Amino acid sequence: MTTPTTLSPPAAAPAPRADVGRPRLTFGRLLDAEWTKIRTVRSTVWTLASLFVLSVGLTALICWGVAGELADDTAGEPVGAFVTWGLMFGQIAALVLGILVASAEYSSGMIRTTLAAAPRRWPVLAAKTTVLTAVLLVLGAITSTVAILAGNFFLDREGIGFSLTDPDVLRTMVGGGLYLAVLGVFGLALGLLMRHTAGAVTVGIALIFIVGNLVGLIPGATGEWLTKLMPGNAGTTLATVESFNPDLLGPWTGFGVFAGETALLLLVAGWLFSRRDA
Amino acid sequence: MITAERLTKRYGDKTAVDAIDFTVRPGAVTGFLGPNGAGKSTTMRMVMGLDHPSGGRVTVNGRAYRDLPAPLHEVGALLEAKAIHGGRTAYNHLLWLAKTNGIPRRRVDEVIGMVGLDAVARKRSGGFSLGMGQRLGIAAALLGDPGVLLFDEPVNGLDPEGIRWIRNLIRSLAAEGRTVFVSSHLMSEMALTADHLLVIGRGAILADTDMSDFIARNSAAHVRVRSPQGGVLAEALRERGWAIRRDDDGALLVDGATSEQVGDVAGSRGLYLHELSVVNASLEEAFMRLTADSVEYHARTDQPVPAGV
Ligand SMILES: Nc1ncnc2c1ncn2[C@@H]1O[C@H](COP(=O)(O)OP(=O)(O)OP(=O)(O)O)[C@@H](O)[C@H]1O
Ligand SMILES: [Mg+2]
Numbered sequence: 095m096t097t098p099t100t101l102s103p104p105a106a107a108p109a110p111r112a113d114v115g116r117p118r119l120t121f122g123r124l125l126d127a128e129w130t131k132i133r134t135v136r137s138t139v140w141t142l143a144s145l146f147v148l149s150v151g152l153t154a155l156i157c158w159g160v161a162g163e164l165a166d167d168t169a170g171e172p173v174g175a176f177v178t179w180g181l182m183f184g185q186i187a188a189l190v191l192g193i194l195v196a197s198a199e200y201s202s203g204m205i206r207t208t209l210a211a212a213p214r215r216w217p218v219l220a221a222k223t224t225v226l227t228a229v230l231l232v233l234g235a236i237t238s239t240v241a242i243l244a245g246n247f248f249l250d251r252e253g254i255g256f257s258l259t260d261p262d263v264l265r266t267m268v269g270g271g272l273y274l275a276v277l278g279v280f281g282l283a284l285g286l287l288m289r290h291t292a293g294a295v296t297v298g299i300a301l302i303f304i305v306g307n308l309v310g311l312i313p314g315a316t317g318e319w320l321t322k323l324m325p326g327n328a329g330t331t332l333a334t335v336e337s338f339n340p341d342l343l344g345p346w347t348g349f350g351v352f353a354g355e356t357a358l359l360l361l362v363a364g365w366l367f368s369r370r371d372a
Numbered sequence: 373m374i375t376a377e378r379l380t381k382r383y384g385d386k387t388a389v390d391a392i393d394f395t396v397r398p399g400a401v402t403g404f405l406g407p408n409g410a411g412k413s414t415t416m417r418m419v420m421g422l423d424h425p426s427g428g429r430v431t432v433n434g435r436a437y438r439d440l441p442a443p444l445h446e447v448g449a450l451l452e453a454k455a456i457h458g459g460r461t462a463y464n465h466l467l468w469l470a471k472t473n474g475i476p477r478r479r480v481d482e483v484i485g486m487v488g489l490d491a492v493a494r495k496r497s498g499g500f501s502l503g504m505g506q507r508l509g510i511a512a513a514l515l516g517d518p519g520v521l522l523f524d525e526p527v528n529g530l531d532p533e534g535i536r537w538i539r540n541l542i543r544s545l546a547a548e549g550r551t552v553f554v555s556s557h558l559m560s561e562m563a564l565t566a567d568h569l570l571v572i573g574r575g576a577i578l579a580d581t582d583m584s585d586f587i588a589r590n591s592a593a594h595v596r597v598r599s600p601q602g603g604v605l606a607e608a609l610r611e612r613g614w615a616i617r618r619d620d621d622g623a624l625l626v627d628g629a630t631s632e633q634v635g636d637v638a639g640s641r642g643l644y645l646h647e648l649s650v651v652n653a654s655l656e657e658a659f660m661r662l663t664a665d666s667v668e669y670h671a672r673t674d675q676p677v678p679a680g681v
Binding site for chain 2: 117118120123124126127128130131134135136137198199202203204205206207208209211212213214369372
């Protein structure tokens, strides 16, 4: 490594600085910067790869395994629930990616560099949210589409496959992208609130995957409604052709509830972000 | 130009920075000197808009940091903790940073060359040594060719070569007319780099002075002389009008004279000398006297230092 002991002098002495002709912060630039950030770390590649592999692989595996039983109608389960079955596990990767977008800035201390470059915090959060949403929307839709194709391949062999133009199947292809994108933003909000990767992952998984099932144990209408409204439960129906649990909210209603909950969490996180010291 | 007015930061009931006023001017290195916990880093974070002041205000070029239209073009900073994601390459770190403020790609290559990181620019920064990490932080600070630069303890943990490099860099940035604000807890370091001195202790400004004034006031040298005929020598020296003090071991401390003059006086009287030396009062001592009452964490000398510390 060469180590020059002096700097080459700048071409011209720094003139008094005026704003004219100087670049300004714009939202487009923040988007470009956040896009550069997300594509230049390995954790993004790893989480997106596991999102795809888990979702498609596990879907194919289960469909291969249960297609026979489903055809005999001895499984007693809705066939449509299986063609995106792997997403139940793959979605964890979307949650983690969202969390990392915020929490990795704190664990590395990079948040101070980010905010020195772009001191207004709401636009920074908006840029992060936009980039994350776009990435997961595209990759999520691709993932759920490929998962459906893979799962359906095995169901087709038993004669119980879906038509790919079935409106519920088409809705699920797009819905997988929408659901995973909102789940990622949910993680982002959580990561920004907690500023700690492991903590946010634990809370996120507990909230979406464990508490969502536990509230069903509360007796009566309270338990029923809590089950319907828990973020994970409300959102998932959009990303399945048919849900295992027939009592959940309809796909679009459920997704609306989930998106609303996520927006609320994001607002709280953003409000704290704008007030707290970096 | 950085201007703070009644700038205050409280954490709970602890006041880290207590209504301080100061101005950091262009074309000079302003040293921000204070013991551990004095409030240097907190002040710098407030300048950068990272911490919100509890009171007062601070502006850069007349504006609050958050109102700067393109901050990296006006301010560059190397803050205390490393602020880089170790999983990203040096080049990509500078690239996303450049993009926020519309800085062209070629400037990224340029600053990498300036700090001498060409060979490792495509390596992930997590594996960098302390010195390389510091250079990357400096490259980031220089990215927008800013007129105002902040360095928080830039030489901490560096080897002598790295220290000299940063010292030269800081001096050359000020020589180009930029505003340079550098914190340290070492007076000796400041004496070598700073033109102006801002001393902070327990969140209050204790001194705001030109470095040369501070040195002139605090580093008056004296001559130490020891003789078996101390009484006679003291008399002879007093006749010349120099102030004489006696050191603990009986040696004489002569203010206002050179060692040659003292030696000549002794020689002309035929007196024996066992010791003759010039003693420079250290700036470090002057700094410690200044901040003695405001040191945050006094070492307890009545207790043994635990092993491994
Ligand atoms: N986030 C924080 N929460 C609570 N107290 C804090 C926080 N940051 C700093 N402090 C306290 O404020 C005081 C000033 O700290 P600061 O880091 O600014 O000192 P410093 O002059 O930079 O010290 P050093 O030379 O050790 O870096 C210290 O007493 C510190 O404990
Ligand atoms: Mg500090």
